[in-house]
Structures are given as structure tokens and as C-alpha cells.
Amino acid sequence: MSNATDEKLKVESVGERQIRAERVFNAPREKVYEAMTDPELIPKWWGRRQDTTTVSEMNVEVGGRWHFVCESTDGKHEFSGVFRELEPPERVVQTFEWDGMPGYISVDVAELEDLGDGRTRVISTSTFHFAEERDGMLSSGMETGMGETYDRLAELLAQS
């Protein structure tokens, strides 16, 4: 069942307004879900390798807000959103906004699929209001940043 090619992030555009990203983690679904929703664990993997991430707010309930600050030598970036759905251990729906583009907000659906062999496939689908917003996100270096943050998540899951 091992499939090394799954252990890289795959990103593709879907339709006019969506981005779909997929990656397999070598960890059970409960642990992946926990890493995604525990404020203590977020600083250990969220962001690029150069970032120091601080959780300034993270109210893990439907309607609850989150706010993360990422600092590195290239400056400070803030990210925030609202949890719309939380269905442990299989689904998280949240909004996503970067402080550099206030008011440009995607809805990100993460689906965690139990592969039955101790591994978990995470499928993340981001939906934007307009095609230009999706295209802007794809050209922003999002794939590199998300690849790094998912690599860091894989490393954290391997440790525990």
C-alpha cells in the first residue's frame, strides 16, 4: 500500500474558483485532525520553515475565530478565519484571510480520509468568490508555502 508519490503535496485548480490540494500523511486520522485543531500544536508546523508562528486566537468551535501571526526575516504576516464546520476526525471547514489582502476570503474545506493502513489522505479545497482571487492565490507562491507547511506537519506527526 505504500505510495511514495502521495507524500508530496499535489495542487491543482478546479473549475473557475477553486484550488484542490492533496497529500497523504503517514499517521492515523485522529492525530492529523488533532494537529490541525490544537492551538498548542499549530506553532510546531503552521507556516513556512522560516516562520515563527504565534496563535493569538483560536476558538475551536463552530463560529469561533482563529488568528495566527507568522514572523520571519521577511516581515510579519497575519492570517485569520472562522471555523464553519468541525467534524472530528474527518472534516474542518474554515474561512481564510491574509492581512495583506483584507476582504479577500476563501472557504477552505479539509477532508481527512482514513486509508486503512495507518495513513491519512488530506484533501483541501479552497473556494474563492471570484476567479481572479483564485488565480491570484495560485500565483502568490501559495503552493511552495503550503508544501513547506505540510512537510512540517508530516515531520511533527512522525515524531509523536
Place this chain on the structure above:
Amino acid sequence: MSNATDEKLKVESVGERQIRAERVFNAPREKVYEAMTDPELIPKWWGRRQDTTTVSEMNVEVGGRWHFVCESTDGKHEFSGVFRELEPPERVVQTFEWDGMPGYISVDVAELEDLGDGRTRVISTSTFHFAEERDGMLSSGMETGMGETYDRLAELLAQS
């Protein structure tokens, strides 16, 4: 050029994810734009007739946030958003979120058309991430509330 039927709000759904609302005001475009973007004027027309509206934040610049509190005998409702585009006197683009449904955010484009006879047509198009959000908004009584708030705006414009 007078067209009395234009002086009621017309609301229609467009495609899967949009609501289009249109109304003519008997006032020049600059005055309509001012009423929509001046924090001193918002409490005089924004909300249903029963509401007392307070502007707790309104930073009228691209990327600036606004936050209004509407209080009436049926309780307190909070609304907020971010200005994405401001092109006086013809266009305002902002996000819109009600605190009863946090994370469900539309992008509202208001276009102000100078009818050349001292009147202004306002065309407001709200775009949602998903069809269900648009349908939920339509069934929420939004048309009645927006009709009242636009009537109040027309009355304010008639006074000055």
C-alpha cells in the same frame, strides 16, 4: 423620465450564487455615495425601521473595516465587513457578514448610475461562495429588511 416603479426595491437571484438588487433614488449620485460612506449618516438610514444602528468602526479606505450594531426590541444584531474598492461617486465593493452566521461572507458590489436627471440608480450585487448561502440569505427576510433600509435612505436624501 420619471419612473415611479423604479422607486421600489427590486430583488432577483442571478445565476447560482448571486443576488441583484436595484432601486432608483431621487438624488444626485454624489449625495447617494456620501450617505453610503459617511459614518455620521449611516445611523440615519442603515437597518430596519425598528433598529437603532450604531457605527462602532468604519474606516472608509481600501482594506478598512466597518462594524455596525443594530438594536431593537427583537435583540441585537452585529454586521461587519471590509471595504475592497471605493471609487467615488460610482462604486463601492465591500464584504458583508452577520454575527449570527460567522464565516458566511458575501462580496457586495454597489454601482451608482447617474440617470442624468438628478436621480441615481443603485445596483447592488451580492456574491456568495456557495449557492446554499445565497438561497439562505434570500429566505432570511433580507428583501424586506433591505427594502426598509433603502426606503429610509430615500427619506434621508429627500430631507437634505
